[in-house]
Amino acid sequence: MTDVPPEREAGAGSQDPAPAFLQLAPRRVVLDTNVLVSLYVFADSRFGPLRARIESGEWQAITNDACLGEFRRVLAYAMFALTEGQQRDALAAYGAHVTNFADPPQNTSAALPRCSDRDDQKFLELARDSAADWLVTADKALLRLARRDRLRGLFRILTPETALAEI
Helix, strand or coil: CCCCCHHHECCCCCCCCCCCCECCCCEEEEECHHHHHHHHCCCCHHHHHHHHHHHHCCEEEEECHHHHHHHHHHHCCHHHCCCHHHHHHHHHHHHCCEEECCCCCHHHCCCCCCCCCHHHHHHHHHHHHCCCCEEECCCHHHHHHHHCCCCCCCCEEECHHHHHHCC
16 A cells, blocks of 8 residues: 555545545646637637636646746737736736746756747746646647657646646
8 A cells, every 4th residue: 555645635634534535736737828828818718627727726837937927028919909907917817826936956957858949948948847747838839849759757748628638
């Protein structure tokens, strides 16, 4: 019989004397900027369940300063025509449910393949460094890396549709 770590056991720390059922820790996910725009600007109904999983705590969204900074910059793009208030609201809605990850020491990380789009490398690094389960994206350059299976053993790169279909 293997021991279940306390953080993965339902009822851990509770006062309920009933037997606890095994409850897995939240799935750790990194969302790239195009997914964030779909969720927090356009409220794309296809991905409503994805946002619900984050807001319910079933999934733990992870970001860092570089990735959050990109989201902030993209919200200000003229093509979206968002007011400052709308930009603040989108950032606040995401910020209320995301965990900010501080960068680890430089020498402890596994090597990553280079993404053809240098702006996307930060998402790969965050997923690796934060021990994320998934990097959820619709970006073609990142999805090409997933098809090549170059990140085996680190994390998976999934489209939002595939992530929602996973159990």
